[in-house]
Amino acid sequence: MAEILTVFDRNMNVKGEKERSLVHLDGDWHETFHCWLFEEKGNETYVYFQKRAENKKEFPGLFDITAAGHVEAGESVLSAGVREVKEEIGTTVDEKDLINMGMFQEELISSTLIDREICNVYMLSILEKLEFIIGEEVTDIIKINLRDWERLLDDDCTCINGTSVLNEKKLSLRKDDFVPHEEDYYRFIITQIAKNVEKL
Structure with a gap:
């Protein structure tokens, strides 16, 4: 069954509902959940x-x-979030453990879509080892040092190291190995994580 999304204008006013494929074709603003x-x-x-x-x-x-x-029409952001985390990486999270980082509006345009997202951004601090069970959409989960990632964005280096949390394999990563989100979005994530680490 087709995913139905609520669509908005840039000012967050609801315009109606539409199938996901049409939302990306027409470039409508819609809500997503991001968990870091x-x-x-x-x-x-x-x-x-x-x-x-x-x-x-x-x-x-x-x-x-x-x-x-995506946050489906009629679905709460946190319900969508818990569902997506389980579907993509096989980990069950509790809504109360998710830290709200705020909202970020991002446009991601490629040859196949016009993706205008109202991103509801959350983070989760890993306090104990988690079990990850990846599905068909994900092939690995890696971790990289926050400051190394910032250095890569700043062009202070051309390559950084990462480690798979599934098999401990070491990887060498360049900028073009990452989805080309807006640079302001990535910097927003780095800033928010750094701020919350200081509070913990």
């Missing part, structure tokens, strides 16, 4: 990324938000 997992180890902070499956229509094989998805 992070962990602290000593004085270092690590951010988790999923690797998109090679058969994905958009951005196959690239590293992306730990877990993310």
Whole structure:
């Protein structure tokens, strides 16, 4: 059955409902849930990324938000979030453990879609080892050092290291290995995680 999404104008006024495929075709604004997992180890902070499956229509094989998805019409943001985390990385999260990072409006345009998202952004601090069970949409989950990621965005380096949390395999990563979200979005994530680490 087709996914039905609520569509908005840029000012967050509801315009109606539409099938997901048409939303991306027409470039309508719609709500999504983004969840970034992070962990602290000593004085270092690590951010988790999923690797998109090679058969994905958009951005196959690239590293992306730990877990993310659409908020369906009539669905609450947190309900959508818990569902998406379970579907994509096989981890059950409690709504009360999700830290609200705020909202970010992002346009992501490729040859196959016009994706205008009202992103409801959350993060989750990993306090104990989690079990990940990936499905068809995800092929790996890696973690990278938060400051290394920032250095890569700043062009202070051309390559950083990552580690798979599924098999501990080491990876060498460049900017073009990541989904090309707006740079302001990535910097927003880095800033918010760093702020919350200071509070914990």
